[in-house]
Amino acid sequence: xxxxxxxxxxxxxxxxxxxxxxxxxxxxxxxxxxxxxxxxxxxxxxxxxxxxxxxxxxxxxxxxxxxxxxxxxxxxxxxx
Amino acid sequence: xxxxxxxxxxxxxxxxxxxxxxxxxxxxxxxxxxxxxxxxxxxxxxxxxxxxxxxxxxxxxxxxxxxxxxxxxxxxxxxxxxxxxxxxxxxxxxxxxxxxxxxxxxxxxxxxxxxxxxxxxxxxxxxxxxxxxxxxxxxxxxxxxxxxxxxxxxxxxxxxxxxxxxxxxxxxxxxxxxxxxxxxxxxxxxxxxxxxxxxxxxxxxxxxxxxxxxxxxxxxxxxxxx
Numbered sequence: 001x002x003x004x005x006x007x008x009x010x011x012x013x014x015x016x017x018x019x020x021x022x023x024x025x026x027x028x029x030x031x032x033x034x035x036x037x038x039x040x041x042x043x044x045x046x047x048x049x050x051x052x053x054x055x056x057x058x059x060x061x062x063x064x065x066x067x068x069x070x071x072x073x074x075x076x077x078x079x080x
Numbered sequence: 081x082x083x084x085x086x087x088x089x090x091x092x093x094x095x096x097x098x099x100x101x102x103x104x105x106x107x108x109x110x111x112x113x114x115x116x117x118x119x120x121x122x123x124x125x126x127x128x129x130x131x132x133x134x135x136x137x138x139x140x141x142x143x144x145x146x147x148x149x150x151x152x153x154x155x156x157x158x159x160x161x162x163x164x165x166x167x168x169x170x171x172x173x174x175x176x177x178x179x180x181x182x183x184x185x186x187x188x189x190x191x192x193x194x195x196x197x198x199x200x201x202x203x204x205x206x207x208x209x210x211x212x213x214x215x216x217x218x219x220x221x222x223x224x225x226x227x228x229x230x231x232x233x234x235x236x237x238x239x240x241x242x243x244x245x246x247x248x249x250x251x252x253x254x255x256x257x258x259x260x261x262x263x264x265x266x267x268x269x270x271x272x273x274x275x276x277x278x279x280x281x282x283x284x285x286x287x288x289x290x291x292x293x294x295x296x297x298x299x300x301x302x303x304x305x306x
Binding site for chain 2: 049070
């Protein structure tokens with residue numbers, strides 16, 4: 001595997017869904033190519049960071065209240 | 081919603097009409113749906129409308145939800161359909177642009193094009209970040225803002241893929257289905273999106289603008305990027 005081929009499958013590797021037929025070649029390339037190994041490590045960290053993003057919406061209490069009221073009308077909480 | 085059993089429990093609570101469960105679901109997903117809705121429109125107000133219409137459709141459809149996909153996948157799929165309806169309605173009004181209509185700029189600012197380039201060569205090797213704890217990257221407010229900014233600057237389809245796949249954790253097949261993309265196309269967009277965020281993080285962590293990247297055909301023909 002060369003650098004271009006390794007970069008092509010780095011995303012799959014970062015997700016632990018590398019095609020088994022590529023796995024050995026990819027590992028070998030990571031061991032022998034420090035720039036690709038560094039790049040791969042940074043892509044893994046990048047993906048972890050994206051998984052930790054928690055986007056915020058503008059505060060909209062009236063819209064939230066409308067949704068809950070609509071939900072109540074649709075499902076009508078059953079009191080015990 | 082993180083696993084099947086939790087989701088079944090949540091659906092049961094929703095089915096019993098438990099408002100607290102519904103309110104928690106809204107609070108959990110509101111910001112995420114809004115960020116996704118913004119990929120369909122530059123208008124914050126319109127994005128809020130899209131999210132609101134999505135929730136109303138969720139309430140209408142909840143009784144018939146069969147769990148063939150995860151609840152989150154189902155809700156994001158509803159949002160796409162609502163967004164397309166709203167955006168096409170608004171597109172007739174010239175003052176509200178629909179950025180998704182032309183898909184421009186999908187290739188801008190990339191470090192490489194997959195499958196092209198000079199074999200085994202890096203223009204300049206990436207410098208290690210030297211982090212003792214990689215989690216430090218996403219546990220500081222400043223770094224999260226860098227990442228958030230990088231995501232917001234992505235072309236819309238790239239942003240949609242990154243949000244669904246990495247931020248929301250949807251399966252590849254589900255993201256392709258929701259966005260109407262081929263697996264190959266989705267894979268390329270995801271790769272480019274991650275590369276963009278990596279580059280932003282690199283700039284932040286190295287405090288430099290001259291960035292490492294593989295020497296590729298497109299990088300050579302584009303010449304030196306400033």
